[in-house]
Amino acid sequence: MSRKPWDLAFTAEPTEVAALRRVMRLHLGIWGLHEIADEAQLCVSELVSNVITHVGPGTPATLAVSMNGVHLRIEVHDPDTRALPTLLDASVDSEGGRGMALVDAVAERWGVELSPDRKVTWCELATGLASPDGHVEGSGVRRAEALLELCTGAKPPRRAGAGRLGRAVAEESVITVITDFLHWLRVHGCDVEDALDRAQTRYDAQLDGLGDGASRSIECLTQEP
Structure with a gap:
């Protein structure tokens, strides 16, 4: 099965989150990766919400999805290289700070890459694949x-x-x-x-x-x- 990288430009607004979640589930269905759709949608929600909250509504951004070996890689690109996501030890009663903690809980790994004009916040999910172009074992x-x-x-x-x-x-x-x-x-x-x-x-x-x-x-x- 061929799983070609894809990306989608969007404007960081709360109304965009649901649409991006649907697009992610659609592509994972085509790729035969139904079992990790919930985790992938959660990561998309939190990474996009992080841009909305810490960079600002209306920020031009890009969602990019690809395979890194047998892991699903999810990236959100934005132009602000100063507002870096932080993993906080948010308490149960805290109203904020849980976003990257949730990503950290479901992803195998995550990080941030900086270039002169943009920031890439990424995470990778285990797929259960034995090979990048194989099928998930049912x-x-x-x-x-x-x-x-x-x-x-x-x-x-x-x-x-x-x-x-x-x-x-x-x-x-x-x-x-x-x-x-x-x-x-x-x-x-x-x-x-x-x-x-x-x-x-x-x-x-x-x-x-x-x-x-x-x-x-x-x-x-x-x-x-």
Whole structure:
């Protein structure tokens, strides 16, 4: 899956926050990163609100999103190099100071980069990806890996960095387990061809569901005010 960097210029106003949150959720749906959408939206809210509060409403800014390895990187650019975000130990009763504390709580890391004419406040979220262009492992993949480990006595190699030989060995183990299950179906009087057809149908439906999720996100974005 290709996850190309994107950016969006905006004016730092409270009314913009909700729209930026929707755009973030839309893109994460397209990228297959639904599971971290809530955390990403929270980071967008806090980074943008930080500009509104400490730089000022009406500030021209940019939201930039990209992949840094297997981490999702979120950046907010603004022109003020003096107002630096600070991580405060805000008390429970405090009305402010929680913004970067929330970012710090959900992000793997965050920081600030300064150049002569702008400031970039960024954070990075763990995605659960095994490789930058891979897919997040769902419950079906985790069950399959647990089953392979149980049947073969060896932990299947991760997709990232496994190498051609490692993937070939893992693929052969998968084929062996599938063959064993087909023998089990035949011995118990089941229709092997019917079982294969049903499995293929279910697999195709689950893949279609991923695409439909992104389509629904696009539809929601275009319909919401």
